[in-house]
Amino acid sequence: MRDQLETLRELVAKHCDEELSREERETLNDLLRISPALRREYASLMEVHASLVMRPEMPSSPSSFPIQRKTITKWIIVGAAACIVALLALTTKESSEAQPGFATLIQASDCKWQGNFSPVEGEQIGETDLRLSDGSASIRFLSGVELDLVAPCHLQIEGPNAAILYAGELYFSNEMSDTEESFSLSTPQSELLDIGTSYSVTVRKDGAEELHVGNGTVIRLDENDRRVTIEAGQAMRWQAEGQSEAIPFVDKPSAVRRAERRASRGKPIAWYSFIDQDGYGFTDAWNPWGESVSKGSNTPGPITRAKGLQPTEQTVIAAPLKVPIDMSENGVTYFSLFCSIEVAADIPKMFYMAFRESGTPDHKAQFSITPKRRTIGAHLLYADTDLNGRSTMALSLPPDGSKFQLAGKIISRANEPDQVFLRFIPESEPLDSFEPYAWSVIGQRVECDFRFDLVSLHLNTQGNIAVSDLNLGKTWESATNPRRK
């Protein structure tokens, strides 16, 4: 028995560390069949593993408890919160601060905000005071500058190119480093000017400040206008009294590294899940506008309740793009949407998808789907895009009432026209893990240089359409079979 216990522990450990072979899995199952004692051992070890794997807060400070923070898991945000918001709230969220925005909250992970302003993902941000007490958040400015905040953090955004970090840890990156104006990040002790840079800066409670420069150069000006230039790979610490010392360089705060790791796992850059249950509707989690929408308007309005999956009035959902689609650069973005359409009549714009141009309220690049009955026997769907031009594509409509996945690919090119591809994937067709060799529709080439930061989906209530699960991603898999967690 003792040997069996030790073997079981060994095998469970291997499983926890993803080292268990097929043969060892069989041995583990054989052992678990033998006795309740071995199963209890398995259960207790797995429970510890499960508790740890649910990503509790484990601060590096040895004295801190690891799991003090209530584990509001991704699922709760994605699933339970969606249920609860859909079930219980179903009211339009008013934006707490209406002002011209020059930045967008592109990612908010387990965020708790203090103060008057509690932005949600996708919300545009202008001059404001941000106090993040828990979680991490990423803000992207129109200039391309991104600030990753790690709680606890107090940041005041002063303008499109300026912010003050009063306390906490922040990671700065600028993917469009050729911008003419540098971004000024101030701290109580200094002003930091970036030149094609990524860096992290920490302002501690005692007033000390740390700076780690990952790329480019940072110029630091202190209160007495003393100027220090810090190059990539260097790190410095300044005490509140001004004494400085060189310290070992650390590239990024751990919270930022963790977010990047998760982002690299084939996750979609935007997604929205509809709940397939009568009585549920669309949540208002992504509605930063709080205004009524007039029919035919491209400006998203409040999200209205839908009965089941059949919208009873014009419905809009919107989700921020965690990685923007820059149509002026070479790139590819995939999207997919599960649909079921009963074709009752010719209805213009049965539904359309649109993208918001970064920094504006304007939604452009519609992909509208219009069903047309044809007397020759076939039903057709017309898919229009107006990526700064118009491209109409006709698709053979799947049989009435059938379910299908609408998949699309947007190719952006720096020096050539852009193009959109579409394909219906019927329910009966197995979904490949790779992009299909052939697309049902290849759009006309259009010129578009917009930079999009948010996607919205609009349904025409006259159309009898049910939709579910909108996904956008930079890979085929992330859009069609995403891992959202």
Place this chain on the structure above:
Amino acid sequence: MDREPAEMITGLLMKHFDVLLRYVISLVGNEADARDIMQETSMSLVRKADDYDESRSFVPWACRFAYLETLKFREKNGKRPLLLDDDVLEIIANEQAGEIATADVRKEALEACFAKLPGSARKLLTLRYHEEAPTEEICSELEKSRRSVFRELKAARESLRNCIRKELSYA
């Protein structure tokens, strides 16, 4: 469906979500699958909200749904073997459902026990679970071999488990 039972179930789900997720992880062996299953489980629970008898404990009732959704998940993913075979899964699911009610107590004990671990073990677990660092990165950061890292991870988890048992025996 009345909203009142559904509201109650969603409230209970929020309250006991961690417990249920741990239960499912113990059945399927990994977090990603467990979260998918929990999503389906929550939908099933809300659909059946009217059937819930308030005089009974929620967690064992919900565990049954989670188990059924786990079986459905296995069917859908037939080509990919999960950790446990069908018969073992059933036994573990039944035995675990009875134990799971004390999971909140265990969680508190886990918090206390983590704090008691040596700093090196805490750092290792933090890298592995919180930072989600790849093994190579852990080896590099701690300047240890893969074998040592795995051995120490196993020991750290077992220490935690033993400490939790002790804590609970005093509770």
